[in-house]
Amino acid sequence: MFYFSRWKSVLIWLSVILSVWLATPNFLSQAALDYVPSWVPKQSMTLGLDLQGGSHIMLKLERGDIITERRETLLDEIRSNLRRAGIGYTGLAGNGQRITFKLRDASQIDATKTALKDITATVSGGLTGTSITEVTESNTSEGAFEYDLTDGGIDYRVSSAVAQSIEVVRRRVDELGTTEPLIQRQGADRIIVQVPGLQDPQRLKAILNQTAKLTFHLVDTSMSAQDALNTRPPATSEVVYTNDDPPIPMLLVKRAILSGENLVDAQPGFDSQSGNEPIVSFRFDSYGSQTFGRVTQEHVGEPFAIVLDNKIITAPNIREPILGGSGQISGSFTVQSANDLAVLLRAGALPATLTVIEERTVGPGLGADSIRAGVTAAIISFVAVCAFMTFFYGTLGVIANISMIINIVMIIAILSALGATLTLPGIAGIVLTIGQAVDSNVLFYERFREEVKQGRPLVSAMESGFEKAFGTIIDANLTTLIAAIILFYMGSGPVRGFAVTLSIGIVTTVFTAYTVSRLMIAIWLRRTRPKTVPKGVRTAFFDFARIGFMRIRNWSFSITAVLTLASIIGFATMGLNLGIDFTGGSMIEMKAREGAADPGDIRNRLEELGITSAQVQGFGDPSNVMVRVQSQAEETAEQNVVARIRGALEKDYEFRRVEVVGPSVSGELAVTGAIGLGLSLLAIMVYIWFRFEWQFAIGAVTATLHDAIMTVGLYVYTRMEFDITAIAALLTIIGFSLNDTVVIYDRMRENLRRYKSMPLEELIDLSLNSTLSRTILTAGTTFIAILGLVLFGGDVIRSFTISMLFGVFVGTYSSIYVAAPMLIYFKLRPDAMFKEKEEANQSGAKSAKPVV
Numbered sequence: 001m002f003y004f005s006r007w008k009s010v011l012i013w014l015s016v017i018l019s020v021w022l023a024t025p026n027f028l029s030q031a032a033l034d035y036v037p038s039w040v041p042k043q044s045m046t047l048g049l050d051l052q053g054g055s056h057i058m059l060k061l062e063r064g065d066i067i068t069e070r071r072e073t074l075l076d077e078i079r080s081n082l083r084r085a086g087i088g089y090t091g092l093a094g095n096g097q098r099i100t101f102k103l104r105d106a107s108q109i110d111a112t113k114t115a116l117k118d119i120t121a122t123v124s125g126g127l128t129g130t131s132i133t134e135v136t137e138s139n140t141s142e143g144a145f146e147y148d149l150t151d152g153g154i155d156y157r158v159s160s161a162v163a164q165s166i167e168v169v170r171r172r173v174d175e176l177g178t179t180e181p182l183i184q185r186q187g188a189d190r191i192i193v194q195v196p197g198l199q200d201p202q203r204l205k206a207i208l209n210q211t212a213k214l215t216f217h218l219v220d221t222s223m224s225a226q227d228a229l230n231t232r233p234p235a236t237s238e239v240v241y242t243n244d245d246p247p248i249p250m251l252l253v254k255r256a257i258l259s260g261e262n263l264v265d266a267q268p269g270f271d272s273q274s275g276n277e278p279i280v281s282f283r284f285d286s287y288g289s290q291t292f293g294r295v296t297q298e299h300v301g302e303p304f305a306i307v308l309d310n311k312i313i314t315a316p317n318i319r320e321p322i323l324g325g326s327g328q329i330s331g332s333f334t335v336q337s338a339n340d341l342a343v344l345l346r347a348g349a350l351p352a353t354l355t356v357i358e359e360r361t362v363g364p365g366l367g368a369d370s371i372r373a374g375v376t377a378a379i380i381s382f383v384a385v386c387a388f389m390t391f392f393y394g395t396l397g398v399i400a401n402i403s404m405i406i407n408i409v410m411i412i413a414i415l416s417a418l419g420a421t422l423t424l425p426g427i428a429g430i431v432l433t434i435g436q437a438v439d440s441n442v443l444f445y446e447r448f449r450e451e452v453k454q455g456r457p458l459v460s461a462m463e464s465g466f467e468k469a470f471g472t473i474i475d476a477n478l479t480t481l482i483a484a485i486i487l488f489y490m491g492s493g494p495v496r497g498f499a500v501t502l503s504i505g506i507v508t509t510v511f512t513a514y515t516v517s518r519l520m521i522a523i524w525l526r527r528t529r530p531k532t533v534p535k536g537v538r539t540a541f542f543d544f545a546r547i548g549f550m551r552i553r554n555w556s557f558s559i560t561a562v563l564t565l566a567s568i569i570g571f572a573t574m575g576l577n578l579g580i581d582f583t584g585g586s587m588i589e590m591k592a593r594e595g596a597a598d599p600g601d602i603r604n605r606l607e608e609l610g611i612t613s614a615q616v617q618g619f620g621d622p623s624n625v626m627v628r629v630q631s632q633a634e635e636t637a638e639q640n641v642v643a644r645i646r647g648a649l650e651k652d653y654e655f656r657r658v659e660v661v662g663p664s665v666s667g668e669l670a671v672t673g674a675i676g677l678g679l680s681l682l683a684i685m686v687y688i689w690f691r692f693e694w695q696f697a698i699g700a701v702t703a704t705l706h707d708a709i710m711t712v713g714l715y716v717y718t719r720m721e722f723d724i725t726a727i728a729a730l731l732t733i734i735g736f737s738l739n740d741t742v743v744i745y746d747r748m749r750e751n752l753r754r755y756k757s758m759p760l761e762e763l764i765d766l767s768l769n770s771t772l773s774r775t776i777l778t779a780g781t782t783f784i785a786i787l788g789l790v791l792f793g794g795d796v797i798r799s800f801t802i803s804m805l806f807g808v809f810v811g812t813y814s815s816i817y818v819a820a821p822m823l824i825y826f827k828l829r830p831d832a833m834f835k836e837k838e839e840a841n842q843s844g845a846k847s848a849k850p851v852v
Helices: 006-027 063-085 106-115 151-175 201-209 225-230 286-298 335-347 364-393 395-418 424-453 458-490 494-528 540-544 549-573 599-608 635-649 663-691 694-718 724-754 760-770 772-792 798-825 830-847
Strands: 054-061 089-095 098-103 122-124 131-133 135-139 144-149 182-186 190-196 214-218 237-241 249-253 263-271 277-284 304-308 311-314 326-329 354-362 585-592 615-618 624-630 653-661
Touching: 006 395, 006 494, 054 063, 054 151, 054 201, 063 089, 063 098, 063 106, 063 144, 063 151, 098 106, 106 135, 131 151, 151 182, 151 190, 151 201, 151 335, 190 201, 201 335, 201 354, 201 635, 214 249, 225 237, 225 249, 237 311, 249 304, 263 335, 277 286, 277 335, 354 635, 364 395, 364 424, 364 772, 395 424, 395 494, 424 458, 424 494, 424 540, 424 724, 424 772, 424 798, 458 494, 458 663, 458 724, 494 724, 540 772, 549 694, 549 760, 549 798, 585 635, 599 615, 599 624, 599 635, 624 635, 635 653, 663 694, 663 724, 694 724, 694 798, 724 760, 724 772, 724 798, 760 772, 760 798, 772 798
Parallel strands: none
Antiparallel strands: 054 190, 054 354, 089 098, 098 144, 122 131, 135 144, 182 190, 214 304, 237 249, 263 277, 277 326, 304 311, 354 653, 585 624, 585 653, 615 624
């Protein structure tokens, strides 16, 4: 077992060297990377928005805009086709997804169907190759027609509009000069935009929110706009308002001369004739140039309007024909607004409105603080765990620490190679890996000591100890991996980063335990040839433990039942202090630019804005303050509230973090979190049932439910905010608790085979005492690692890490006093269980015929 051929040793060390090589860029500054040789990799981990600052925005394409556009287009087609066919009609109107009209002459039903047959024709569904019917027709014998836009047709148009919107959004974001933005589709009608390092998130939102639909219209001078409002405008015209304050109505011809689709370029500039006023110069394509030249030639002396998103920007008179295919837009622009309009026009118009339904913005100052806090916590936790292992295991502890360092380097190398994003919860995942990585070595070392006590030679004891520990290592880590995978698929944003880091850490932990640690121990054995357990190993005092855990199981169950009932009652009566992830609303973290923050003054200023539901409270140092605003009725109202708060307070306060979650997103997060917990429990129960027996599966799930309920009770009675990271904490606690439970169950299963006639209570006590050293040492290292995060990790993840710290204690308790006694209450009978298996094996042997 501890013999390694030369090529195996070389491969192991090559994997370590490769990991160091890939991880190197993360430990060098950008200036230093410019001087390293070309063969050194340059790709490092991407820092998440919570570490380097930036914006995460989720946009929702408004389905209603697509329906309105399709209905208006269909109305125009029906009107044109019927007029062309000479068919009289009345009452042509649309509402929702339906259009209705009635023929003046009912005998023209067939002629009407022929004239409008193209409207109901099927269209290709794009890459899928399927045919889609966008419009269905129905009519009565009296000649009343109904045309309905189908849901399938609208879905097709929405899908196409989202794809088009992604390209438009990408062009707009690229025009801002940002680095490495992430723009991707989510679901059927949503787009996620992540822009790291963005200094001005408000400008990004303003650019993304605008449809930027540019059209050129002639002004209808047949009547005044006021008369059109008082009476009724002509059928071919409509009243549109200017962008002035107050807005001025103008009567425009509905049919646009040209649209933004005919533009080939737009650039900001200054008009020298009007005192260097900011303007936007534009240039048409060949078709646009010809059309614009012809129209301006025919309407010299008449006004025309340039309309952006149904607002008139400017409406100059046509003094002379514009034949060059270029022109300019003026309209009280600032330098930035002129530049932004040019960006919008160059990127093109969105096919429909995009509404911001979720925003998470972190200022660069807070990001830098988070990096310092996360790195400090990781270093302190790492040093503390190394000291802990060295104290208890001496030389073997040093080997475990070296293996742990290699493990961390491998995690960083894999994250770098994958181009993964490191978030603050991701750092928490690495710190948790530091605590749990030593578990594999502790399991092995304690097994090795047991084998030595039974009289085996040292090398043989090493081999046997590792062989027995490795199966437990696999079982324990797989249960945590199940929780991490489900967390990845059900989570979002930083929670996913935590799940990715934790999953990679589990894989690298198993790899280093199976190869690196064994190889280093093999080298140590060859060079020192020890005859006894190294003197530095100080865990022998656990060997004398003869604790009767099961003697007090009824008392412990009673205490557990009372605490669990208290958690349930507290949840039912007091409820959780739900964060905006689940309730919707806005949360703004601010820092006073000078001196201390004044929550009272902030409340008064918000009340003057009409925002009476805001909660304002200080936290951390006196200069910090948190503002929370309840969820608004509409998605757009959330953004309006934040914009008003920013306008009132930005002069005196730095906006370090802004989170806005719309009502639709918050409801989905709540459902997703509950489903994630349920799926985790189900998947883990199936795995344990498969690996052990049904009693073990029920016991493990009962213990896990106990841990989850107790953690919820912690949130209830401490009033810590329960947000999406709390779901991540719950799933992590589930993984840790099951890790401990599986180790104990694995020893029970081994003892069940060895002591078939021993009473179950005594057998469980024997198993618990046999694994007591491992339980205490693993819980201790994990506790120390997470404690570093609690003390030094910063306020952003404090509730997250406090709940995980609590989970270490509760998970260790439940493994002993919930999971173990459940086997007694479910009347697990080891003699019957193994007797059935032996009888089955014997019957199979008797029925087998010898081969001649």
